[in-house]
Structures are given as structure tokens and as C-alpha cells.
Amino acid sequence: MNKFNFILLAMFAFTIFSCADEDGKGAQYFPNMMYSDAYETYGEYEIFYEGQEAKLPVEGSISRGWMPYEYEDNLDGYDAAKAELRNPIAYTEDNMQKGTELFNIYCAVCHGAGDGKGILVKNEKILGVPAFDDQGRAITEGSVYHVTKYGLNTMGSYASQLSQKEMWQVNMYVMKLKGDLDGVEQPPFENEQ
Amino acid sequence: MRKVTLNQGILKYFLLSILIFSLSSTYAQEDEASAESTESAIPGADPVAGKDLFNSLCAACHKPYKDGVGPALHGVTERRDMEWLYKWIKNSQELIASGDSEAVAVYNEWNKVSMNAFPQLSNKDIDDILAYVEQPKPEPKKKEAEAGAAVADGGGGSGISNEVIIGVLAFVLLMLAVILYLVNKTLRKFAEVNGVEVEEKKEKGKPIWVAFAENQFLIILTVGVMLLVVTWFGYGALMNVGVDQGYEPIQPIHYSHRIHAGDNQIECKYCHSSARKSKHSGIPSLNTCMNCHKQIAEVSDETATEEYSKEFYDGEIQKLYDATGWDPSTQSYTGETKPVKWVRIHNLPDFAYFNHSQHVSVGQIECQTCHGPVEEMEIMYQDSPLTMGWCINCHRETNVKMEGNAYYEKIHEELAKKYGVEKVTAAQMGGIECGKCHY
Numbered sequence: 001m002n003k004f005n006f007i008l009l010a011m012f013a014f015t016i017f018s019c020a021d022e023d024g025k026g027a028q029y030f031p032n033m034m035y036s037d038a039y040e041t042y043g044e045y046e047i048f049y050e051g052q053e054a055k056l057p058v059e060g061s062i063s064r065g066w067m068p069y070e071y072e073d074n075l076d077g078y079d080a081a082k083a084e085l086r087n088p089i090a091y092t093e094d095n096m097q098k099g100t101e102l103f104n105i106y107c108a109v110c111h112g113a114g115d116g117k118g119i120l121v122k123n124e125k126i127l128g129v130p131a132f133d134d135q136g137r138a139i140t141e142g143s144v145y146h147v148t149k150y151g152l153n154t155m156g157s158y159a160s161q162l163s164q165k166e167m168w169q170v171n172m173y174v175m176k177l178k179g180d181l182d183g184v185e186q187p188p189f190e191n192e193q
Numbered sequence: 194m195r196k197v198t199l200n201q202g203i204l205k206y207f208l209l210s211i212l213i214f215s216l217s218s219t220y221a222q223e224d225e226a227s228a229e230s231t232e233s234a235i236p237g238a239d240p241v242a243g244k245d246l247f248n249s250l251c252a253a254c255h256k257p258y259k260d261g262v263g264p265a266l267h268g269v270t271e272r273r274d275m276e277w278l279y280k281w282i283k284n285s286q287e288l289i290a291s292g293d294s295e296a297v298a299v300y301n302e303w304n305k306v307s308m309n310a311f312p313q314l315s316n317k318d319i320d321d322i323l324a325y326v327e328q329p330k331p332e333p334k335k336k337e338a339e340a341g342a343a344v345a346d347g348g349g350g351s352g353i354s355n356e357v358i359i360g361v362l363a364f365v366l367l368m369l370a371v372i373l374y375l376v377n378k379t380l381r382k383f384a385e386v387n388g389v390e391v392e393e394k395k396e397k398g399k400p401i402w403v404a405f406a407e408n409q410f411l412i413i414l415t416v417g418v419m420l421l422v423v424t425w426f427g428y429g430a431l432m433n434v435g436v437d438q439g440y441e442p443i444q445p446i447h448y449s450h451r452i453h454a455g456d457n458q459i460e461c462k463y464c465h466s467s468a469r470k471s472k473h474s475g476i477p478s479l480n481t482c483m484n485c486h487k488q489i490a491e492v493s494d495e496t497a498t499e500e501y502s503k504e505f506y507d508g509e510i511q512k513l514y515d516a517t518g519w520d521p522s523t524q525s526y527t528g529e530t531k532p533v534k535w536v537r538i539h540n541l542p543d544f545a546y547f548n549h550s551q552h553v554s555v556g557q558i559e560c561q562t563c564h565g566p567v568e569e570m571e572i573m574y575q576d577s578p579l580t581m582g583w584c585i586n587c588h589r590e591t592n593v594k595m596e597g598n599a600y601y602e603k604i605h606e607e608l609a610k611k612y613g614v615e616k617v618t619a620a621q622m623g624g625i626e627c628g629k630c631h632y
Contacts, residue, residue, distance in 0.1 A: 025437045025440055026433055026434065026435070026436060026437050026440075027433070027434045027435070028434065028435055029434050029435050033542060033543060033544050034435070034540075034542045034543060035543055036543040041472075041473050042473070042476060042537065044534075050532070052532060054476075054532075075305075075307055104460070105460040105462045105463055106460075106463055106466075109457070109458070109459050109460070109463065116249060119457060119458045120457055120459075120485070121248075123456070123457055124248075124493070125457060125485070125488075125489055125493075126485060126488050126489070127247075127248045127249075127252030128248065128249065128250065128251060128252030128254065128255075129249070130249065130250065131249075134250075135312060135313045137309055151484075153254050153262050153306075154254070154262070154487065154488050155484075156480065156481075156483060156484030156485075156487065157480070158484075160466075160478065160480060160481070161463075161466040161481065162466075
């Protein structure tokens with residue numbers, strides 16, 4: 001009887017310890033309920049090339065909400081966008097507020113409040129961030145959008161982090177900051193339909 | 194006791210480093226002074242004012258001693274004529290258009306990237322900037338500081354205290370044992386000489402385990418204690434099944450959240466941008482890293498800690514460059530990439546649904562509420578247990594933000610009336626119904 005108890009205990013202990021994951025995590029009670037049979041985001045599966053689930057989109061695929069952008073990533077494209085391109089979204093308080101939030105997440109680390117003195121510049125990690133009222137650059141809605149989309153010099157592209165609409169919302173706030181630096185009065189918001 | 198010695202160590206280290214710093218800075222000042230006096234190309238220019246201008250206007254593309262988007266500027270006054278430089282900096286495109294051969298050659302050599310016009314700069318401003326970039330590279334100052342730090346490390350020794358204390362204790366213990374043995378030996382010798390017989394106790398009695406087995410009280414006590422111990426540890430072990438709190442795997446690149454989110458205050462959502470609109474918080478693709486690390490190829494001296502040296506961090510940035518195929522010497526991508534295999538830390542069971550955007554964008558919950566003090570983590574770990582009890586608890590305690598949400602105004606009002614409360618919690622809104630997360 002004693003021996004039987006001991007064997008039972010040993011079997012129980014073995015069951016518990018054998019549930020431990022191979023990836024160094026703790027034990028799992030029901031591993032088949034923990035892990036999905038279906039392929040999951042960022043998973044590693046044999047069926048994919050090099051086992052990698054995360055992939056680049058197929059060439060030529062178009063994401064939801066995508067709108068064509070005619071200007072090319074070169075100097076001519078920049079000049080053309082600077083001259084012609086205008087913000088297509090409505091000038092509303094809502095858009096401005098969303099733009100402000102996004103600006104503070106993605107841009108303010110370097111651009112600060114438009115003065116080019118964000119925390120990374122203060123810490124001397126990234127240098128050469130111009131203020132929005134820089135005369136040599138003389139930014140416009142179009143040039144700001146073009147640079148947000150493609151990047152320029154040190155600044156990278158933000159197209160992977162922001163949707164097109166969001167880029168225009170940020171753009172709106174950028175132009176407000178430029179107006180503040182130039183001392184220009186802001187126009188009143190449009191009403192939402 | 195330990196605290197006191199530690200403080201002294203730190204104090205010593207601090208004083209020493211202050212001394213060295215002040216010494217090295219005086220040297221550096223002398224260096225600067227001599228540089229200024231030997232600078233015959235630009236008399237009367239102020240390199241300090243030039244540094245400010247350079248950092249805000251030029252540093253996006255130019256570095257003083259290294260090629261960036263544009264060429265390294267150190268020595269430019271020897272390469273070019275001053276008048277030419279004034280014209281070029283104020284409006285390079287105009288100079289190129291005028292057909293200046295030098296200007297066209299530079300433009301073509303640097304991939305036809307046009308330099309911005311700086312009409313706002315006066316000749317004096319340009320003098321200042323050039324005086325700044327023509328300063329000799331501050332190499333000796335850095336080396337001296339490093340040497341100083343090494344000396345201070347040897348002298349102060351605040352980092353090695355633990356090992357030293359344990360070592361000393363072990364040595365003392367060993368000495369005591371040796372002394373005891375020697376004293377015993379000597380005493381026995383004395384006894385022998387004096388004719389005193391040392392009694393060797395050799396009573397034949399019951400073995401101790403038999404005596405123990407015959408004492409019923411002791412047995413009951415032992416069994417009781419053992420049962421309690423087994424229950425305690427067994428319960429603890431079973432409650433940890435499926436819980437990975439504190440899981441801290443080694444990642445392929447040593448990415449420090451402390452440096453990025455803490456010291457440099459980069460928003461969480463800058464890198465984890467899909468947390469705003471997707472189920473997943475998103476592991477940033479490497480182009481997000483390269484937004485900044487195109488520029489930042491090495492960490493500053495202040496970033497390095499005692500545990501992780503500057504060389505270590507620079508090596509980790511190099512791993513990023515290898516993965517993205519970025520060649521810092523030519524400032525371009527080689528096209529050879531190899532993906533980084535990050536180790537997933539947080540994972541919910543397959544039967545529980547969790548959506549980041551719902552919590553981050555709609556609920557406006559701070560990332561730190563669930564992920565803990567990430568901005569202090571040198572190595573990322575799982576801070577919360579991620580158990581169902583933990584989820585439910587937060588849903589019971591967290592009030593829903595109703596203000597300024599016209600769409601839900603009416604339903605919020607009705608819910609508040611139904612429960613007789615002013616603020617509706619997530620649980621009262623249905624946040625603890627089974628089907629909300631398990632389906």
C-alpha cells in the first residue's frame with residue numbers, strides 16, 4: 001500500500017513538471033488550451049519561409065483606406081508637393097485634437113513644440129532639428145506631408161506608424177505651431193457636419 | 194555597517210571623479226584656447242555661438258568629423274575659399290545654377306542631395322559655425338576621462354563590495370577553524386605532558402534515531418511540521434501553474450527600455466504604434482528603430498552604466514545595423530537583412546481575448562498600469578500575473594470615462610441610474626461577463 005502511494009505521488013509530480021514549457025516559462029495546466037492551433041500574430045511556424053509569420057505585404061497589395069499619392073520621393077516631388085498639395089481633411093476641433101495627441105507621441109520627442117527643441121535634442125541625441133518657422137525651409141502643408149510620408153535627411157518616414165488621415169491631422173497641428181511661432185492668428189474651426 | 198562602507202566608497206569615487214573632471218576640463222579649456230589662437234582662417238569668430246547654430250541648423254545632415262548625409266565639415270576652410278562658402282551656405286542651389294564648377298562637382302559627388310538655403314545667416318554667423326567645426330577633434334580629453342575613470346574604479350571600488358565582504362568572511366571563518374584545531378592540539382599536548390588523561394567519550398547507548406522513533410510526541414510534531422511545509426510549498430507551486438510573472442528572457446538584442454522610455458522619454462506608442470488601433474501592441478519593425486538610429490550609432494558616455502559599458506551598448510546598436518543591413522560608413526542600406534527573433538514575454542491563453550486598442554485608445558489606460566515601471570527596466574520582464582483574477586479586479590475598480598463621449602451619453606446615464614452610482618465601472622458596464630473575453 002505504501003509503495004503504491006509513493007508511485008502515485010511520483011507520477012503526479014512527473015505530470016506537473018513535464019508540463020513546463022520548453023521556452024523557459026513556468027508549467028502549464030492545459031497546454032492545448034494555452035496555445036492556439038491556428039497561426040497567431042508574430043508566431044513561428046514551419047509552413048512559412050524561415051518560420052516567420054510576420055511578413056511584408058505582397059508587392060502591389062493595397063491596404064484599407066489607402067489613397068494614391070502622386071508625388072515621388074525626390075526633389076522634384078518635394079517641390080511639387082510643397083507648391084500644390086493642400087490638407088484635404090476638414091479644419092475641425094476634433095481633427096486638431098487628434099493631431100495634437102499624435103504629434104506629442106511621434107514628433108514632440110525631437111520637434112518639441114515646433115521650436116526644434118524636443119527631449120532628444122536637449123539630451124544631444126539627435127541634432128539639427130529645425131524650428132517650424134525656419135526661413136530657408138519655409139514649410140507648407142504639402143512639404144510637411146511629403147516629409148512625413150517619405151522622410152527627409154535624418155528624419156525617417158512615418159508612413160508605417162500613421163495612417164494617411166492621421167498624417168493630415170498631425171499636419172494640421174504642425175501648421176498651427178508654425179502659425180504660433182510666426183505670430184499668425186489661427187482661423188476659427190469649421191463645424192462638423 | 195555595509196551601508197556606511199558603501200557610502201564612503203561612493204563618496205571617494207565621487208570626489209575623485211570631480212577632481213579628475215575638473216583637471217580634464219581645464220586641460221580641455223586650454224586645448225580650446227590654443228585652438229582658437231592658432232585658428233588663423235577665421236579671426237574673431239566665436240565657436241561657442243557657432244556650436245548652437247551648427248546643432249540647430251546643420252547637424253541634421255553634417256557632422257564635424259564624420260560623413261553624414263553631407264560631408265564632414267572639419268577642414269572645410271582649407272578645402273574651400275571663404276567667399277565661396279558664404280555663397281554656398283546662403284543659397285547652394287543658386288550657386289549650382291550659376292554654373293560654378295566646384296559647386297556642381299560637390300552636388301554630383303553627394304548624390305545630388307540639395308542643401309537647404311540659409312538666407313537668415315550673416316557672414317559672422319557662418320564664421321562662428323566654421324570656427325566650431327574647425328576645432329580639433331576632442332580626442333585626448335575623452336581618453337583622459339576614461340583613464341581617470343579606470344583609476345577611480347580601482348581606488349573607490351564600490352561595485353566589488355559584495356564579493357570582497359564574502360571573501361573576507363570566508364577567510365576569517367577558515368582562520369578560526371585552523372586556530373581552533375591548533376589550540377586543541379596544543380592543549381592535548383599539554384595534557385599529555387602533565388599526565389592528565391583525556392577522556393574519550395565512548396558510551397554505548399541507543400542510536401539517536403531509535404530514541405527518536407520511540408518518542409511518540411516528537412514523531413507527531415515532526416509529521417505535523419512536514420505536512421505544513423509540504424502544503425505551503427505545494428500550494429505555492431500549484432498557484433504558479435500557468436503564471437509567468439517576472440518572466441525575463443534574454444532577447445537577441447539587448448534593448449533597454451530604461452534608456453529609451455526612461456532617460457529619453459520616448460512615448461510607448463512611438464514604437465508600439467499598433468497598440469492604438471489593433472489587438473496587438475505590436476513589436477516595432479526595425480525601420481522604427483532606424484528613424485533615430487540612422488543618426489545614433491553609438492551611445493554617449495553618460496548612458497553607460499557600471500553593469501553595461503559603452504562598448505556593450507555600441508555593439509548592440511551594431512547588431513541592429515547588421516539586421517537592417519545599414520552600412521554607417523556609406524550611410525545606405527546594403528539590402529542584406531536578417532530578421533531579429535525577439536522572444537515573446539506576455540502571452541495570454543488562447544481561450545482569453547484581449548485587445549490593446551480597446552484599453553489604450555478607448556479606455557485611455559496607461560501602459561504602465563499593466564506592464565509596470567517599464568521606463569525603469571533595463572531588461573523587460575512581465576510585471577503583472579495576467580491571471581483572470583487580476584483582470585477582473587481591475588475591471589471592478591476602474592471607472593469608465595464618460596465625459597465628452599456623446600455617442601454613449603444615454604447608455605451611460607441609464608447604467609448609472611440602474612446601479613445608483615455616479616461613476617460606472619467597467620464591471621458594471623458588462624466587463625466581467627464571461628462572454629466578453631471567452632468566446
